[in-house]
Amino acid sequence: MSAVLVEAPVRKSPEIAKADIAVVLLGTGVVGGAFLKLLCTPVAKRLHLVGAANSRKQQTDAAQLTARDLRERLKREGAARDDAALLSALDAHHAELKVVIDATASGELAARHAEWLARGYHVVTANKSLAGGHLAGWRALQAARAAGGRYGDSATVGAGLPVLSTLRRLCDCGDSLLTLEGVFSGSLSYLFNQYDGSRPFSALLRDARKLGYTEPDPRADLSGEDVARKLLILARNAGFALGTDEVVVESLVPEALRDLSTEAFLDRLEELDEPLAALHEAARARGQVLRFLARLNQRGRARVGITEVPLTHPAARLYGTDNQFALTTTRYHTQPLVIQGPGAGPEVTAQALLGDVLALG
Numbered sequence: 001m002s003a004v005l006v007e008a009p010v011r012k013s014p015e016i017a018k019a020d021i022a023v024v025l026l027g028t029g030v031v032g033g034a035f036l037k038l039l040c041t042p043v044a045k046r047l048h049l050v051g052a053a054n055s056r057k058q059q060t061d062a063a064q065l066t067a068r069d070l071r072e073r074l075k076r077e078g079a080a081r082d083d084a085a086l087l088s089a090l091d092a093h094h095a096e097l098k099v100v101i102d103a104t105a106s107g108e109l110a111a112r113h114a115e116w117l118a119r120g121y122h123v124v125t126a127n128k129s130l131a132g133g134h135l136a137g138w139r140a141l142q143a144a145r146a147a148g149g150r151y152g153d154s155a156t157v158g159a160g161l162p163v164l165s166t167l168r169r170l171c172d173c174g175d176s177l178l179t180l181e182g183v184f185s186g187s188l189s190y191l192f193n194q195y196d197g198s199r200p201f202s203a204l205l206r207d208a209r210k211l212g213y214t215e216p217d218p219r220a221d222l223s224g225e226d227v228a229r230k231l232l233i234l235a236r237n238a239g240f241a242l243g244t245d246e247v248v249v250e251s252l253v254p255e256a257l258r259d260l261s262t263e264a265f266l267d268r269l270e271e272l273d274e275p276l277a278a279l280h281e282a283a284r285a286r287g288q289v290l291r292f293l294a295r296l297n298q299r300g301r302a303r304v305g306i307t308e309v310p311l312t313h314p315a316a317r318l319y320g321t322d323n324q325f326a327l328t329t330t331r332y333h334t335q336p337l338v339i340q341g342p343g344a345g346p347e348v349t350a351q352a353l354l355g356d357v358l359a360l361g
């Protein structure tokens, strides 16, 4: 029987008019750039971009903000960075909902999220530095949320996979997280799913960077820091008050490459090849493969690092940038609840940001 194409079901839109949303976008790199493209699609018609910034320049001029090449223009022209001017642009707009979107990896900006929430702006973020950083920051964020601020964080774990939403829903229903295990990094998944020694690790890393899977400085991925942040975000959302120093992190970055500038590090990527090849060879000789795993056990002990796993291990059967989150809870006890799918990339991450913005009202 041949496949029949059917029309998509008509979704009756509710009669209630949805609110307009004024938006400031911080970060016009890989993720921010993909978000700007989504803004031009019909689903984003309620969103009004009133400001956009990269690390050096910003724009609040309405005509400039609608330019198709806004991202390129911001590299050359615009006003100097000043958060106050961006927030004033939000204040001046008629929209009921005012949102700051953080598509940067800046710790400095993340440290302002709680203050923005307290001032009545909503925050939607791909930046994990606050929720996955020092416990004091996490606590300030929870206080701002308890006071009514809405924080869209879907993009911070699994690049928008329904992990945080599922975990929170379970906890809201009285379930408790017992253990958490899996592959929480899209770039490291991409690297180790492919690495078989035939191409140098550094060449695969360059590909991952070009495809937009790595952090702005790929050492944030290779050091396990980015994975540790995601583990902390999940653990804290499940009620474990873990500090950054309570996660044992095993870095893949050799000592000699740790203190370099990003540019200097990128020039010396080949120095990763030999140690990785040795690890790979040792694992292969034992019939195992390498995976970068995150684990939280029932006593709240957390560890992220490279591990040899047998070919039958669930993490050995991932593809592309797949993330895998295995949640054992009081109610999902015999078998874990597993959430798996692409866990990095500009389009999925930008979609997660848009989803969080639209969910505001």
Ligand SMILES: NC(=O)C1=CN([C@@H]2O[C@H](COP(=O)(O)OP(=O)(O)OC[C@H]3O[C@@H](n4cnc5c(N)ncnc54)[C@H](O)[C@@H]3O)[C@@H](O)[C@H]2O)C=CC1
Binding pocket: 026, 027, 028, 029, 030, 031, 032, 053, 054, 055, 056, 081, 103, 104, 105, 106, 108, 109, 126, 127, 128, 155, 156, 159, 186, 212, 213, 214, 215, 216, 343, 344, 345, 346, 349
């Ligand atoms: N690439 C991915 O697949 C995913 C990325 N994320 C997160 O998204 C964030 C952005 O990642 P990418 O777009 O890949 O990085 P990127 O390096 O391509 O872009 C970062 C942007 O932030 C800007 N920026 C830095 N400091 C700033 C400041 N103080 N004010 C305004 N702009 C500033 C930079 O100029 C640049 O435009 C990171 O926090 C990352 O962890 C989250 C999920 C997936």
Ligand SMILES: N[C@@H](CC=O)C(=O)O
Binding pocket: 156, 158, 159, 184, 185, 186, 187, 188, 213, 214, 215, 221, 226, 343, 344, 345
């Ligand atoms: N660099 C990150 C991107 C998503 O958070 C990763 O590799 O997972």
